[in-house]
Amino acid sequence: MNRARLWLAGYAGAVLAISFIHEPSWLAFGLLAALLAAGAARWSLLKRAVLALLLFNASVSLAYALLAAWRAQPVWAPLLLINLRVLLLVYLGFWVVERVRLLDALRGWPLLSMVATLTLGQVVVYRRLLDDFRAAFRSRNPLPPKPTTLLRHAGVQGGALMEKALHGAEQSAQAMRSRGSFDG
Structure with a gap:
């Protein structure tokens, strides 16, 4: 078994194990x-994981806290458990993505390799689109933008990404239909 496949198997095992842990102290230890195991990359990985989770986890945590307060249920222990678990999973995900070439790990499995290749191709397309949006935004805003300008830009960017995804899904569905994939 090659090194990339070992990393991927270790990650899959870790995700499975973490999903069965319901004690915050064990998740914090993990x-x-x-x-400690990540070495020099530890702080950049942690920063990326926290930034990736910040908006989503903040909104989910706030909604959970409001619901728990309304029902007069404990808030802090479940929130700590949820947020630690998600942070650990995302941290490990970023670490594996940085260390493993997915196509090397999937070598020998043609279908999975094909799906990974298609997925990585889409990642490149969307990353380029996001880079184009960032460059356009910077060129049109020489001064630091107002928060409302940032929100408006994020909305337009999200709309464009959604439109591109829907168009791609429609094209894929038409291609599959023309090849008989949906014939029952």
Whole structure:
């Protein structure tokens, strides 16, 4: 088994194990162990994981806290458990993405290799689109933008990404239909 496949198998095992842990102290220990094992990249990985989770986890945590307060249920222990688990999973995900070439790990499995190739191709397309949006925004805003300008730009960017995704899905469905994929 090649090194990339071992990393991917280890990651899959870790995700499975983490999903069965319901004690925050064990999750915190797992995060600390992952931080120590990551070496020099630990802080950049942690920063990326926290930034990736910030908006989503903040909104989910706030909604959960409001619901728990309304029902007069405990808030902090479940929130700590949820947020630690998600942070650990995302941290490990970023670490694996940085260390493993997915196509090397999937070598020998033609169908999975094909799906990964298509997925990585889409990642490149969307990353380029996001880079184009960032460059256009910077060129049109020489001064630091207002928060409303940032929100408006994010909305337009999200709309464009959604439109591109829907168009691509429609094209794929038409191609599959023309080849008989949906014939029952």
